[in-house]
Amino acid sequence: xxxSAGLSxxxxxxxxxxxxxELQAADRTVTGMRAWAKxxxxxxxxxxxxxxxxxxxxxxxxxxxxxxxxxxxxxxxxVPEVAFRVKGDRDMALSIAAEAxxxxxxVVEVNTSSLDxxxxxxxxxxxxxxxxxxxxxxxxxxxxPERHFRFGQALARVFARSPRRICLIxxxxxSHRLQPGAPAGYxxxxxxxxxxxxxxxxxMNTERIMGIPEVLADRAGECGLRPIIMLLGALSDFxxxxxxxxxxxxxxxxxxxxxxQLKGRKAGxxxxxxxxxxxxxx
Numbered sequence: 001x002x003x004s005a006g007l008s009x010x011x012x013x014x015x016x017x018x019x020x021x022e023l024q025a026a027d028r029t030v031t032g033m034r035a036w037a038k039x040x041x042x043x044x045x046x047x048x049x050x051x052x053x054x055x056x057x058x059x060x061x062x063x064x065x066x067x068x069x070x071x072x073x074x075x076x077x078x079v080p081e082v083a084f085r086v087k088g089d090r091d092m093a094l095s096i097a098a099e100a101x102x103x104x105x106x107v108v109e110v111n112t113s114s115l116d117x118x119x120x121x122x123x124x125x126x127x128x129x130x131x132x133x134x135x136x137x138x139x140x141x142x143x144x145p146e147r148h149f150r151f152g153q154a155l156a157r158v159f160a161r162s163p164r165r166i167c168l169i170x171x172x173x174x175s176h177r178l179q180p181g182a183p184a185g186y187x188x189x190x191x192x193x194x195x196x197x198x199x200x201x202x203x204m205n206t207e208r209i210m211g212i213p214e215v216l217a218d219r220a221g222e223c224g225l226r227p228i229i230m231l232l233g234a235l236s237d238f239x240x241x242x243x244x245x246x247x248x249x250x251x252x253x254x255x256x257x258x259x260x261q262l263k264g265r266k267a268g269x270x271x272x273x274x275x276x277x278x279x280x281x282x
Contacts, residue, residue, distance in 0.1 A: 067113025152233020172224020
């Protein structure tokens, strides 16, 4: 069953061993990530399902990492000693692929076991908080938003049938164009985009996010919209209370940390669940 869900940014600079003295510039994000990871850990997940924009990217379908053991390190950022080796939950991934096919969403097994920083950054904080769980990692695609949302709904049905405790994590940064000198250049629409996402997730306004014009997302230079849409699809049958842990853009890129507490299934939803997600020890 789905016991927790979250949205995480993924700048390697918020890893203390990578960021060093520059970590202070993203102090709100670091503090938010620590609090976020602690609350995710309280739900005692057995499988972490990640959606990362930096996982294998396919134009017409969604890829997932096929390795039985998944791993990676921050060697590219100068700290090879910060590394991960985690069991891949292939049974879960294959079930998701079969379910998504029924929604007309092609899911492709990608023959790699390499974790990207979109997974490793939040995983670092989750490990520090005591989470030890198997992994499933999906990428994104150029499919329209509605297909990504339907994939999220397929995720929810698989989760509802699973005996495992599952935490779903959408990894993504907001606009990369918040200020002059930002990595992707500056565009004033970047701040408009980030404000829209922040306000919409605070109110859990899915329709507003689904209606974001493509031109706005393009001008914002974001990498989090599709993962957010997939997460919202997975939460669409639940009564959900969101919690914004932090938001800031110290380097011209928006970092948003959020959690989503499942309060129970909506009346008339396809599946039934308990009134709230079980907590550790229950």
